[in-house]
Amino acid sequence: MAATTVQRPRSRSPLRKHSVPYLHLAPALLAVVLTTVYPLVSALITSFRHWRLNETREAGEFVGLAQYQRVFTDDTFFNSALVTLNFTVISVVLSVGLGLCIALILNNRTRLSALTKALLILPFAVAPALKGFSWRFMLNPDTGVYDKMLDSVLPFADNINWLGDPFWALMVLALTEVWGWAPLIALMLLGGLNSISPEVREAARIDGANAWQQFWRVTFPLLRPLLLIVVFLKAVFSVKIFDQVVTTTGGGPGRATESLNFFAYSQGFTFLDIGYASAVSWVIVLVLGVLAALYLIAMARQEAK
Amino acid sequence: MTDTATKLAKHPAAIAAPVRRQRRRRGGWAIGRAFLRVLATLAILFFVLFPIFWMALTAFKPARDAFSTAVLFTPTLDNFLAIFGGASDLTGALVNSVLIAVATTIVSIPLALLAAYAFSRYRFPGHRGMLLAIVATQFIPGVAIALPFLTLFRSLGLIDTHLALVVVNLSLVVPYITWLLKGFVDGLPLEIEEAARLDGCTQVNLLWRVITPLAAPGIFVAAVFSFLLSWNEFLFPTFLARTEAETLPVALMTLVMPEGVAWGQMAAAGLLVMAPMLILALLVRKHFAEGMTMGAVK
């Protein structure tokens, strides 16, 4: 991160000096505190109390760490953690990989590429819940248009029930994400590719590097900071996957697509166990918080190099 | 990409650049490659557009053809009539979606712009920490936010109100657009601000008369982003809306009936959910992707 200039022409006392930025920040910070810190604190307190909404309307007695113990002995929780991990890895790898391919293919000045670039933003704008419905419709094993296309191209696909098979159901879920994100990531990366001067690549080519070597030796290192951010962004959205789970698979088959967010939703909203759902939420917050911190530290190191 | 230049200088290929073997692999190869590139580009176009095209097509199909993969059929407006005032009326949800997304945007833009300006123009204790903290809030699972608000709003009698959804949407929108706007403000030249200040411009005037117009393209992108996030939000209305404040993405579920999914109507409703976002996205496409990464790169 390049340093931004401190823009205070007249000198003043440190307190007075800092009060100005804090005043600017206050409204936004207040909104963020109100809408994220408040619920987190509230959920923390609830996580130590027994509270099932179908038993009592108000929160019940304090039960200490009992609900946290339950989280760590709950197989379905670990299942959803694993599902979320798999989903995140699959969708990040596919989105970024495909996004990179698209960016490299479109990184030229033909009219067709320009048109395609203009349209790349579209899938991201489609509501995730709707993406779920539309892919579910198109992959219906009897009548879906994608299913028919795939069946005619790939003979083995004929017997695949896309949303019925645990592996494919997760892939379809990932695909709904990839459809929205790969083009967007391509757009982000195209911005980065533009800033790589043609001379560099020309130099590499003249040096005898083939296209593959050119990519790995020149393009990739220059894109790396941008790629790190893109991976981070995609991961943030992926670990929170919820909408498409509801509209595409409902968590099935079995529990093969129950994500962490879906699991917490079931405990809180379907089973009305507010206390347990709060404990689950906090475990998720802590785990993701640690992961996010690690990643941010790694990113900062990368930049420092 | 500020460090491109330094990396460039270090790169061996950039240093050793003897000019030789310049014009090899032209002719047949080049044509083949160009052809492959066109094919690949068409494949990308197909990948990007087909689901949208198919939904649009299905929306105009008569109910009995919804499952057929025919491209030629007699188009009908039945599905649209059904969701606009017909048996599966969604106009109420449409109005709710617009109101909530507009209100969220109007509330969040000034907050985020002020914060972005502070992050961009000042260094102060906690600068980096707060910026990271704001980004980090996006890791909080939606349920952890929605559940406490469910019980809180119940006490306040705010379940199923627009206000409730606008408040919760802020948790999604403010952090993102603060980040996004910081990137835009970073890119604004300082000279104009300095000149304005020398002319005796107050801080309020500076923000309103100078920064806001200069950052207008960024603000527009942020507004679109904010509108899009609220419009597409699914988890919060699932928890906090019932009938009065129900938004479109949740109302899509109305079309999953005990008798089965009404796919034709679903597609028509899908177009309704999609179309405004597609248009907005096209308007800001130039800055949209940049905006998402700019706050971090700069």
Add this chain to the structure above:
Amino acid sequence: MRRTSGTIGKLAAALSAVLALLIGGCASAPSEQDLLEEVATGPTDELGLLTEKPYDGTHIRLLSCCRTTAQFAALQRKTDREFTAKTGITVEWANIPYESYLQKIVAETAIGGGTYDLVVWPDAYGASAKIGLQPLNEVMRRADRSLEEFSPPFQQAARAGDPETVYGIPFRGFSYNLFYRESEYERLGIEPAKTWDEFSAQLDKLDGAGGRDAFAGQYGRNGGQNLYTWMSMLWSNGADVLDDDGQPAFTSPEGIAATEQYLALLRDGHSPAASTNWTETDSTQSFEQGHTNSVLTWAWQMDDFSDPAKVQPKVAEDIGVASLPGWPGKPTVTYGYTWLMGILNTSDNQGAAWEYLKWLTHPDTERDVALDKSEGDTATSVVVHRKNMLDPEVNAANHDLPKLQESALRNGRTVPMTIDWPQIQDVLEVAINQMAHGADIRPKLHEAAAQIRTLTQR
């Protein structure tokens, strides 16, 4: 700079005011009212409605789903034409999407938002919802209404697990039935099976008959739908889902045998491989489109199956229906599904709400609706009063289906009425789905039982 701080300060002050309000203003939780005190008395008409119109001009809101379902549509239309005309009370059916309905209904009822007066729920959620419901015993007694009007499973559902208290009145319900292609049965010379063994043997013959699969099963995961057949089979074989102490009982030899028989329908290839993930609508649609020769489903589906506007005309005129098979020497038990309507204890219009509930669940209202075949989208065969189920006119208008159900439902049961049912149902439906995907039956049932024991011991 003073002006800046002032403006920002004001903004901050306004926001902190909102914050303070949000944190501190938690004192307005709705309170319960006594239903009896709310209900007016006076002369009544033949439907039990107060002729003096004490609630004239009142607007009440009913939390419901599925506004396009024929019976719901018929009742709504009749409400405007008849109920509002007689009482001056206007009724709004607030429609929540069916897909998310069950969660929202219980959340809204339990939480007590206070914006609805009446609520509609399916049996399985009664135990969870009753915290927000008004007991109806006294007002029913005073109006000379009784649960005795209904079949046993409907009565059980109305009490929501509480032996003495009535929380809702049944207004929609049905038995589980076998629907089949009549011509195919005639051609093969078979009668609807009395036992499951016989049923399996018939499926062998029906495999591929008429180019169709023998049976449309539903083993997918969706709101406990893959448990309907399973529970009926379990009960008919003398096993149970939970014992009297609420602990899992389905791992008994009879329970395992019933489960094996249930999954054999799929594993022996009678049901299409895709039905591993089919929900109720997937299997009925397969039957409607003429892809399968038989299906097990709720009696109300006859409304759709026999409607040439909704299904293939060839299918519509070729539907046979029978009660479920069972085990030799044991009474056959069907799951009797119940929809109930009750009054929310946070409602401010409980008197008017009772007036509506009384009218809507009156046998005469129900009879009118079941006889009215004037329009396709409101024609329904659903009746839940025993009197109407045995009524010759009602039967004549509805394929004799009410009579058939009445007899099956004498031995009918409802789901276990416990607040843990949503969790238990989730464990069970996942287990069934996984067994359909090939998991071994015995260990999977034991695993599910262990999970249920853990979650009921909280």
